[in-house]
Amino acid sequence: MQTDDLKKLAGDIHSKRFESQNIEVKAAGKGCPTRLFDTLSSFSNQDEGGIIVFGIDEREGFAIKGVYDAQDLQKKVTEQCKQMEPPVRALFTICEIAGKIIVSAEIPGVELSERPVFYKGVGRVKGSYVRIGESDEPMSEYEIYSYEAFRKRIRDDIRTVEHARMQLMDVNRMKNYLDAVKTERRNLADNVSPEEILELMGITAEGVPTLAGIMTFSKYPQAYFPQLCITAVALPGTEMGAVGNDGERFIDNKRITGAIPDMLDEAVEFVRKNSRTKTIIDEDGHRNDKEEYPIKAVREAILNSLVHRDYSIHTENVPIRIEMYRDRMEITNSGGLYGKISIDALGKVRPETRNAVLANMLELLKITENRYSGIPTMRTEFFNAGLPAPEFSVVHGEFKVVMRNGYDKESQSISDSIVEFCCIPRTRAELISFTGKSRTYTMAQMVQPLVDSGRLKLTLPEKPKSSKQKYVKA
Helix, strand or coil: CCHHHHHHHHHHHHHHCCCECCEEEECCCCCCCCCCHHHHHHHHCCCCCEEEEECEEHHHCCEECCCCCHHHHHHHHHHHHHCEECCCCCEEEEEEECCEEEEEEEECCCCHHHCCCEECCCHHHHHEEEEECCEEEECCHHHHHHHHHHHCCCCHHHCECCCCCHHHECHHHHHHHHHHHHHHCHHHCCCCCHHHHHHHCCCEECCEEEHHHHHHHECCHHHCCCCCCEEEEECCCCCCCCCCCCCCCCCEEEEECCCHHHHHHHHHHHHHHCCCEEEEECCCCCEEEEECCCHHHHHHHHHHHHHHCCCCCCCCCCCEEEEECCCEEEEEEECCCCCCCCHHHCCCCCCCCCCHHHHHHHHHCCCCCCCCCHHHHHHHHHHHCCCCCCEEEEECCEEEEEEECCHHHHHHHHHHHHHHHCCCCEEHHHHHHHHCCCHHHHHHHHHHHHHHCCCEEECCCCCCCCCCCEEEEC
16 A cells, blocks of 8 residues: 555545444554454455554544554564464555554455464464454354365265165156266266266265255255255335234245255245236337346346355254345345355356255256356346346355345335325325325325425424324425
8 A cells, every 4th residue: 555545545534434344443542452363354354355544543533643653563563463373464554644653554365265364362263253344253153164164175065964765855856867967978878877876976975865965856855954945035014024004024924845946946936926017018008017026037046045055064954045025135045155256256257166066966957057157147137127236245154145126216206206296285085095005004104204304294293193184295
C-alpha cells in the first residue's frame, strides 16, 4: 500500500466511521495491542486477506489519534505474526496525517491448502478464526474439518455404510445404471461382472455399499441417514416467523426424502406448486404464462445442493433447506466452496469436485451433465426472465443461493398505487376494497407502512382509531 492510499483509507474510515470484512482499526496510542491473534487468523483465512490500521480510535468516533511508536509497533506486531501457524507475513505502511503517525499492516490471505491459520499458543481448534462482517468469530469444528478434508483429499462420498444392504437397492435404477456404464464406459463393457462394476464405480467397497451408492440407489436412504433429506417451506411473508392473513406460519411445509433423483424431482415440484404464475397478454391478444422462478434454474440450484453438499459425519444431521419467501427463495446446504475457488469465480472457472464419485453416478443416470454448467445456466435463465441474478454466499460452512422474484418492484408499484388512490381522503373500507385484501393485511401490511414513512397522512391524527378516520396523500 502506498502512503497516499493509506491516507485515503484513514480518511474514509474516519468520515464513515466503519470497520468491515477486511478492515480492522486499533487505537495503539499507549502501546501495541496485545491480542491480535484473532484478527491475524481471520484475515489470513479469507481469500482477500485484510488490513489492520493502527492509530484510529473506534471508541472516540474513529478519530485519528496516532500510534505511540511506529518502529516499536511494527516490531511487536511482527512478533505476534510469528506466533501464528503458518507464520503471517504482514506488509507495513506508515504515513502522517495532521501531525499524527498511523500504521497499516496488510495481512495476505493464505493458500487454501495452508488453512486454517491459527494461534499456536492455544492450538488449531481454539486458535482458528473467521471474519464475519466486522468481527472475528471462532471457527467451528466443522469449518476446521473442511480445510482438513480438502488438504488430505478425504472422500466422504465413498465412505462405507456398514449396516446397509444391497438387497434394498432400487433394482430398476441399478439396471439402468449398469446398462449406461457398459454403453458409456466401453472398457467396462466386456469381461467385467456387475459386482466388479459396482466396486470400480464406487457404489460398493469390498461389497459394502458406499454413501454415494446409498444416496443414489437405495429405496430409502433416510433409513440410514434420516437427515440427509430436504426440508421445504413456503412462507407468507418476507421473514421467518411472519404470519399470513389468517395467522398461518406456513403456506406449505414438507420433508422430502428418497434417493437423490427422487428428492430432486419432488423438490422441483414443491417449488412449482408454491410459485405464482403471471399471465401476460401480448399485443396480439395471446396469453403467455410467466413462472415466478425459471424452473430450469431452480432444478440446477437444487441439484447442485444435492451433489456438492458436504456428506461428512459432521453434517449428516443437517438437511438441505428450501425456504420460499414472498420476495425470494433461499436454498441452503452444508459445505462451503470446495477447493481453490472464490464466490466471484463461480461459473467462470472449472472448480474441483467435492463428491466426484457421486457426480459420476448421476451423470451416467442422465441426472446431471457434470460439466460445471449449472451456475451459468442459472444466471442465463434469470437474465432471460428479466429477474435479478442469483446471489451466492458462504457463511459458517454453509452455501446459500438466493433467487429473487421481483417482488420489491411489484410491492413498490402497489404502494405507489395506494398513495395515488389517496389523492383525496379515503376511508378504511375504501382502501380495503381497493387492495382486495383482508382488513388486517391491508391496514397493517400495506397502509400503516406508508403512514410510518410519511407518504400518507391521517385526517384525524389525534384520533388514529376513529371510525371517521381517513387517509390522504402527504
